[in-house]
Amino acid sequence: MTSSSPDPLTIVVTTPRSDTVEIRLDGEMDDETSYEVVDTVRQLLRAHRGVSRLELHCGPSVAGDPTGLAALLMIRRLAEADDVDLVLTGQAGL
Template identity: 35%
Template sequence: MTAAPENAFELAVTLDDDGDAHITIAGDLDWETADELTDAARVLLKAAPPPGRLRVDCGRMTLCDSLGLASLLMIHRIATATGTRLQLENRPTFLRRLLGMTGTVHLFAALAAGHGAGPEDADAGGAR
């Protein structure tokens, strides 16, 4: 029996009683997996009515390449069109750097206290 690799991609999608949607990402968000994330978010955001907020937990993400970033940007575009607030929570250091270096950090909602907020998220402007 072989074990799944540490960076195997997994998504968990839930809805809560407050009307918020949650997506938890584990593993590599890359050219092989980006469409899966985009498709899952699109289904949530195209619901009638759409969720008030989409919270994406990135705490177990192990990599985000250019197509992973493109997926996050597409989700942002769809969320904006539906009036849904998008939050990227528990951003790993590499994701904060990627968002800062690409000038896209401002597109994602600031984190609420208690959901992975920290000084790194407030000032993710440059590579560290």
Template identity: 40%
Template sequence: MRRTVPVAGNLDYENADAFVAEVERLLAERPETTRLHLDCTELTFCDSTGLSALLLIRRLTEAAGIELYLDNRPPVLDRMLGLTGTFDHLVAAAGTPESAGGGRDESLNSPPLSTYSRQGALRQGPGGAAE
């Protein structure tokens, strides 16, 4: 089963730990997840702690047999991945989103996600609730 998690704003030292904890919680609630897509469309900044969080999520998903995809990466994230030599590890390991095939996407049925800081790591919906 495919699961999509929207990521927005800054992924940095202020919210990286909470972001990882929330992803862990979501995966624990849905052990049938086989593909995790982090939709980075609205990600505006990622520092070294944010990169560390992505690497930790990669290790967690790999250990659980879940394919991880970083979808709609902004140039700032691709640049960070390129400069640190982690692009192939985080992006090429699972292939492209198109290679993920079909499958049910549980993104619309995902529970609301917490807001992690003023700038957030997850997109906020109406009324301040994360989408």
């Protein structure tokens, strides 16, 4: 039996509208990579103060462990603190 290695995490950020930031995730969000996602969100919220909507799109291979779930909760707290609506879409596997 062989164990497959996790897919590396990719983070793609776009700003489709002046009030919206989109973050697309694909790959493994776990204790080794979740900090990167939280840090990306933190930096984006600082850089885009006029944003009222944050869309977090999780690709089909985004698999989470408890640390990934904790990262999503931290992202929600960051968004709420800045009065930004968080929309989570996709198949997060959590």
